[in-house]
Amino acid sequence: xxxxxxxxxxxxxxxxxxxxxxxxxxxxxxxxxxxxxxxxxxxxxxxxxxxxxxxxxxxxxxxxxxxxxxxxxxxxxxxxxxxxxxxxxxxxxxxxxxxxxxxxxxxxxxxxxxxxxxxxxxxxxxxxxxxxxx
Numbered sequence: 113x114x115x116x117x118x119x120x121x122x123x124x125x126x127x128x129x130x131x132x133x134x135x136x137x138x139x140x141x142x143x144x145x146x147x148x149x150x151x152x153x154x155x156x157x158x159x160x161x162x163x164x165x166x167x168x169x170x171x172x173x174x175x176x177x178x179x180x181x182x183x184x185x186x187x188x189x190x191x192x193x194x195x196x197x198x199x200x201x202x203x204x205x206x207x208x209x210x211x212x213x214x215x216x217x218x219x220x221x222x223x224x225x226x227x228x229x230x231x232x233x234x235x236x237x238x239x240x241x242x243x244x245x246x
Contacts, residue, residue, distance in 0.1 A: 114245035115191040116149040122184045132179035139172065142204040142217055145188035149202070153241040165235055167221040170199065174217040178208075185209050195246045196238075198223055198231040 120141055128134045147157060157167065180186055187207040194201055200221050206214040225232045233239075 113191060113193050114149070114153070114242055115189060116145070116152050118145045118148040118188045118190065120144060120186045120188060122180055122182055122186060124182050127182045130179075131181055133181065133184075135174075135176065138174060138206065138215060138217065141186065141188055141206065142172075142190075142202070142219055145190035145204050146202050146219070146221075149190040149192075155238055155241055160235060160238070161226065163235065164226045165232070166224045166226045167200075168224060169219060170222050171220040172217065174215055176215045178212060178214045180206065180208060180214050186214070192242065192245075196223075196234050196242065198233060200234070 122133055126133050126137045150156060160167065185208075187209075189205045189207065191203040191205075192200060193203060200223070202219045202221070204217045204219060206216075208214055222231050223234050224230065234242075
């Protein structure tokens with residue numbers, strides 16, 4: 113299992129009329145968590161794309177428990193619990209500074225060859241970097 117944490121400060125523009133973080137912003141927060149998680153492995157989406165692998169989102173589900181507010185410091189915990197094949201599932205959990213679980217999401221992405229637009233195996237360097245965690 114591979115897990116990382118990324119901190120994000122809620123900006124005023126990300127809140128709605130109720131003063132809560134607008135629910136749609138969590139998709140972006142989760143993306144930041146995924147990108148930084150890969151970066152901590154020594155990988156990047158940009159490098160994969162430059163080498164012919166794209167990773168479109170296949171599925172995203174989120175369950176919300178508590179709201180987040182303007183100026184909260186959020187912790188996005190990003191976990192890969194299953195060894196990736198042509199798909200990779202990220203489990204993203206958002207916590208506030210009191211360590212309360214605010215929401216939990218599961219996002220499934222597919223490794224796709226950018227030329228053929230067909231699913232493919234993860235790149236070898238990706239496998240090499242993530243393998244030690246499983």
